[in-house]
Amino acid sequence: MLDYPHPIAPETLFSGDRIKSTMYEDQSIFNEEMEKIFARTWVWVAHDSEVPEKGSFKLSWVGPQSVIVVRDRKGDINVLANRCRHRAATVCEVKQGKTSSFQCPYHGWGYALDGSLRALPQPEEYGEDFDKSKYGMKSLRSESYRGMIFATFNEAAEPLDDFLGPAKKWIDLFMKQGGGYPVTTLGEHQFSFPGNWKIQLENTTDAYHFPIVHKSFLQSLDKEAEKTFTFMDGAGFVEDLGNGHSVMVMIPELVDLEANLDAPIPERFQQLAEELRKEHGEDQVRRIVRAVGGSGFNLNLFPNVACSMAFFRVLRPVRVNETAIRHIAIGMKGGPAAANRMRLRLHEHFQGPLGFGSPDDSEVWERVQRGAAGLEQQEILVNRGGDEQGTDGPRGHVSAETGMRAAYKMWKRMMSA
Structure with a gap:
């Protein structure tokens, strides 16, 4: 690993x-990326x-x-830096759950769901002018679009709607997977x-590798x-949607x-359709079955999330040469159990340690790092x-590296600011 002095x-x-x-x-x-990109733009949480x-x-x-995404007593979403204002210990280590408050395990400072400081042991030792209202957990600015929650440390960042721009219509299309x-x-x-x-950011809108890396999947x-x-050889394409996003x-x-x-x-969905017909009309059956199969596109949202055919792919920079990945399966809330069950089976077919896709992807990502x-x-x-020129920006053949160029244009813009 290189570590230049300047x-x-x-x-x-x-x-x-x-x-x-x-x-x-x-x-x-x-280090500069963490400061100029991840601390200054909208990050999916x-x-x-x-x-x-x-x-x-x-x-x-x-x-x-580390941040905590929490719904408070009013039903509002808060995104809080997961650190006590006293000595920086994390106040939560449980990945997901339900609680009425957060408490630091080190010195017992207690926080409400909106991050405000509610209580601490022996507050009198801080003096009469100690103001609890000034020592709440750091609250990030947060906004959401179609259920996707984003946060930023940058209070001056443009509104999320503006940041997403033309990508919003593709998010709308992706959410039709609810059937x-x-x-x-x-x-x-x-x-x-x-x-x-x-390396992972580049991959999401890279079709060039698909028939080679994913030959076993095919x-x-x-x-x-x-x-x-x-x-x-079809009519697909890659398009730059601005602000580093691409489809x-x-x-x-x-x-x-x-x-x-x-x-x-399709033949592979015929059995599901028959099961759904027991409780649903034909129009609804066809809508659900179509949704189960997933969308025909990958949407890359700079810098850390993708709506990838039928799942969310989330990246987290850990170190210069280590990246954590989450592949999140999605389904239909309140939808037919058979449909959601098949969504999970399709997800498992490509994702996970026994899937045909993710292990092959991660192997070549590692090889890029070693070669570099x-x-x-x-x-x-x-x-x-x-x-x-496409509808919203530069557009190329489905195997073009237009999406990579889109991301690196945004990278350069933010890193040069």
Whole structure:
């Protein structure tokens, strides 16, 4: 791992269609990213279904800072830095649950669900002018869109709606996976890999690797499904949506899950359709079955979350050469048990330690990190595919590296600020 004594000028590391491998290896660059990107822009922290009731909480991260996403007694969402204002000990180590308050285990400072300091042992020893209202937990600014909760330390950050921009319509399309029911989280796989966070960020809108890295996944499918996922010669595309966001459309006919519902139901979903017909009309059956199969695109939201076909993929930078990943399955809140069960089976087919996708992805991410460890000045190419003007920004072939260029343009803008 390289650790240069002086920061490297970010503008020298990205030239528009290539980067320097120093970006994956240099500790000073990583430290600057945590300050200039993760502490200053909107970072995804949770889905509102993870904190459904008053008192519900979920541990999450904003860059290197552990945070608590909690719904208070008024029903409002708060995102609190997970550290006591006294000596910085974490006040919560439970990943998810329900509580009426938080208490520091070190010296007993107690906090309400909105982070305000409620009590502490022997407060008189701080003097008569000690004002508890000034010593609450650090509260981050938070906003949400379609149930996706984002937070930032930057009070001057643009509104979340503006930051998401054209990506919002793709989030709207992604949420049609509720099949008429609200989208909810169903569980998740967690793992880490020994590589830089940007290696994973690049992957989400990289179709070029799919038929190579995921050959075993394609071979595990029936012929009909294999044909659906053989999209390199199709009408798909990658588009830059601004602010580092991008979308990769792989299966255009599955972009809007509520369109063309009279299309034949794929063979792999016929048994599910028959089960659903026992309690649902044909129109609803087709809508649910279509939603179960997932959307035909990956949406990358800079810097840390993706709406990836049928799940949320969340990255967390741990160290310059370590990244933690969460793959969160989604389903239908109050929807048919059979539909949610099949959603989980499809999720497991690709994700997790026994899945056909994630282990192969993490292997090549690690290989990129190992290969980048030497020849730090040699350039890494992100120049595949020319860009034309799309609806919202530059657009290229489905295998183009347009999404990577989109992310690195935002990276350079924030790192040069």
